[in-house]
Amino acid sequence: xxxxxxxxxxxxxxxVAVVARAELVVxxxxxxxxxxxxxxxxxxxxxxxxxxxxVAAIVQQDLQRSGFFEPMPxxxxxxxxxxxxxxxxxxxxxxxxxxxxxxxxxxxxxxxxSLRFELxxxxxxxxxxxxxxxxxxxxxxxxxxxxxxxxFERLTGLKGAFSTKIVYVTAEQLSAQRQRFRLQLADWDGxxxxxxxxxxxxxxxxxxxxxxxxxxxxSFETGKPAIYVQYLATGRRERIQSFPGLNGAPSxxxxxxxxxxxxxxxxxxxxxxxDLLTKKLQRITRHYxxxxxxxxxxxxxxxxxxxxxxxxxxxxxxxxxxxxxxxxTFEGNYNARGxxxxxxxxxxxxxxxxxxxxxFDIAVQDLKTGRLDILTRSGxxxxxxxxxxxxxxxxxxxxxxxxVLSAVSLDGRVxxxxxxGSGDVREPAWSPYLR
Amino acid sequence: xxVSKLTKSAVIAAIMAMAAGCSTTSTTTDGGAAGVGGSAQAxxxxxxxxxSGGAxSGGAxVTAEDLxxxxxxxxxxxxxxxxxxxxxxxxxxxxxxxAQNPAASVRLEGHADERGTRxxxxxxxxxxxxxxxxxxxxxxASANQVETxxxxxxxxxxxxxxxxxxxxxxxxxxxxxxx
Numbered sequence: 001x002x003x004x005x006x007x008x009x010x011x012x013x014x015x016v017a018v019v020a021r022a023e024l025v026v027x028x029x030x031x032x033x034x035x036x037x038x039x040x041x042x043x044x045x046x047x048x049x050x051x052x053x054x055v056a057a058i059v060q061q062d063l064q065r066s067g068f069f070e071p072m073p074x075x076x077x078x079x080x081x082x083x084x085x086x087x088x089x090x091x092x093x094x095x096x097x098x099x100x101x102x103x104x105x106x107x108x109x110x111x112x113x114s115l116r117f118e119l120x121x122x123x124x125x126x127x128x129x130x131x132x133x134x135x136x137x138x139x140x141x142x143x144x145x146x147x148x149x150x151x152f153e154r155l156t157g158l159k160g161a162f163s164t165k166i167v168y169v170t171a172e173q174l175s176a177q178r179q180r181f182r183l184q185l186a187d188w189d190g191x192x193x194x195x196x197x198x199x200x201x202x203x204x205x206x207x208x209x210x211x212x213x214x215x216x217x218x219s220f221e222t223g224k225p226a227i228y229v230q231y232l233a234t235g236r237r238e239r240i241q242s243f244p245g246l247n248g249a250p251s252x253x254x255x256x257x258x259x260x261x262x263x264x265x266x267x268x269x270x271x272x273x274x275d276l277l278t279k280k281l282q283r284i285t286r287h288y289x290x291x292x293x294x295x296x297x298x299x300x301x302x303x304x305x306x307x308x309x310x311x312x313x314x315x316x317x318x319x320x321x322x323x324x325x326x327x328x329t330f331e332g333n334y335n336a337r338g339x340x341x342x343x344x345x346x347x348x349x350x351x352x353x354x355x356x357x358x359x360f361d362i363a364v365q366d367l368k369t370g371r372l373d374i375l376t377r378s379g380x381x382x383x384x385x386x387x388x389x390x391x392x393x394x395x396x397x398x399x400x401x402x403x404v405l406s407a408v409s410l411d412g413r414v415x416x417x418x419x420x421g422s423g424d425v426r427e428p429a430w431s432p433y434l435r
Numbered sequence: 436x437x438v439s440k441l442t443k444s445a446v447i448a449a450i451m452a453m454a455a456g457c458s459t460t461s462t463t464t465d466g467g468a469a470g471v472g473g474s475a476q477a478x479x480x481x482x483x484x485x486x487s488g489g490a491x492s493g494g495a496x497v498t499a500e501d502l503x504x505x506x507x508x509x510x511x512x513x514x515x516x517x518x519x520x521x522x523x524x525x526x527x528x529x530x531x532x533x534a535q536n537p538a539a540s541v542r543l544e545g546h547a548d549e550r551g552t553r554x555x556x557x558x559x560x561x562x563x564x565x566x567x568x569x570x571x572x573x574x575x576a577s578a579n580q581v582e583t584x585x586x587x588x589x590x591x592x593x594x595x596x597x598x599x600x601x602x603x604x605x606x607x608x609x610x611x612x613x614x
Contacts, residue, residue, distance in 0.1 A: 202586060202589035202590065205553065223584070224584055225557070225585075248554055248557055249554040262558070264561055267565075290555065290559070306554075306555055313551070313552075360550060380549075382551075382552050401594065401596060
């Protein structure tokens with residue numbers, strides 16, 4: 001009865017989808033050696049009304065936070081051109097800008113807003129992009145992230161990930177005995193965060209399905225761990241059949257038809273694959289050690305997982321067809337929670353160096369060359385999650401006594417932090433490209 | 436009385452050996468095997484069975500009142516799931532109480548410190564709870580009187596980020612569901 005009641009409360013909360021105040025603010029704490037100089041000029045507004053968001057400011061922020069760009073502060077701009085013939089290239093050259101971005105918001109039928117934007121090469125006085133995107137009046141932020149994606153792709157050759165989302169868990173200590181856990185959904189930059197689940201018991205291990213339509217996570221709301229699947233569009237929630245012992249570490253197969261997960265129903269944590277259509281459960285590992293944190297390779301052919309079968313946690317890869325097992329990590333005495341980049345080449349993980357004391361950091365291993373690079377030096381990190389364009393790893397770390405989110409580029413050059421407004425923030429999971 | 440205690444000690448030593456064998460490599464298994472044989476070796480922790488540190492010792496009836504004197508939190512070393520010897524006497528008493536009161540039941544909540552990954556720590560917390568469960572069952576509790584759950588690092592007892600806090604968070608909490 002209590003369980004049903006709790007379930008209803010949770011459902012209710014999901015329906016309400018409490019819009020929390022933006023909790024995260026990203027700060028670039030370290031940048032590339034020579035970021036590209038770009039000026040994002042405030043957009044003209046011909047909609048006949050005030051706009052709720054400053055599109056150019058959001059674009060500027062996205063580009064700056066990527067670490068690849070150093071945008072010009074607005075106060076330093078000599079003019080705010082809106083059309084190409086209003087750009088005095090000589091002024092921007094003197095200001096040492098490589099590129100200048102201009103744009104304009106215009107009304108279209110149905111109350112929507114059209115955002116026209118242009119990217120100009122200052123030296124060559126040449127237009128590199130001239131496009132427009134139509135958004136709802138309250139969707140200016142989406143439009144801004146889209147524009148940032150287009151600019152980023154044009155200038156770096158990498159697909160932009162500014163329109164993606166993240167989910168993360170927050171924990172607040174309300175009293176000695178009472179805690180509040182929340183599963184939050186936000187833009188990649190932490191803006192527009194909403195609560196999609198709230199519970200007095202732990203919420204863990206959120207992961208996105210590859211099509212971005214749903215999440216899987218672990219909730220202790222019944223007093224025991226169970227895996228839930230939640231649809232983002234409707235808030236509908238399903239509980240996966242749970243077993244005595246651990247029910248944890250869900251991971252979606254790339255085709256979305258299966259979940260890899262960890263059960264200890266046979267007395268020991270083992271990895272299983274659950275076919276979501278037939279509900280058939282297939283046991284994948286068979287070892288008395290701890291086997292956990294399964295993660296599908298992007299091609300769906302293998303699973304990486306953490307096992308202490310060698311005496312310490314290390315990352316292994318199991319080929320699903322041949323059942324061939326391969327140990328991937330050898331450097332360090334603790335390597336766990338591996339996540340592969342979309343091209344399958346790089347493995348990001350939580351790493352502790354041999355003889356390096358207590359520090360846990362993010363490391364990336366090139367599976368082709370075997371080279372391992374340690375990307376962070378904070379010593380207390382976990383839960384790496386890779387941006388869909390493979391450029392950045394977001395992870396949880398500590399600032400003082402508080403859990404915060406931080407991110408680092410895969411080459412280790414750019415690092416930025418997302419301090420939380422309240423509570424302990426942890427377990428970020430980066431969405432795939434959406435729509 | 437004395438004999439049964441010795442047998443029990445041997446059983447505990449066997450469990451220690453099993454648990455140690457699971458989590459470490461080589462040598463510890465040998466030490467444990469010697470313990471099963473009954474030889475009280477110094478150094479492997481099997482030589483102090485005669486000492487009764489807890490408030491309730493021997494094979495006496497354990498009352499609900501006695502339970503209040505027993506410790507209910509048991510601590511562990513980093514990345515280990517072996518019950519420390521300091522907890523044996525009290526765990527034996529809990530087991531005896533459960534054996535004498537078939538309607539009583541306990542919940543064992545396993546925890547880990549914050550170091551390492553969350554899912555690995557959930558697994559570690561479960562191992563710890565299972566170690567305590569085995570000690571209870573071997574000492575007379577019935578398996579269906581004991582349930583385990585692991586919270587990993589999700590519910591720390593102490594919020595600090597230092598060695599002292601960590602040592603207090605690596606624990607199993609024994610909670611009576613009914614007495």
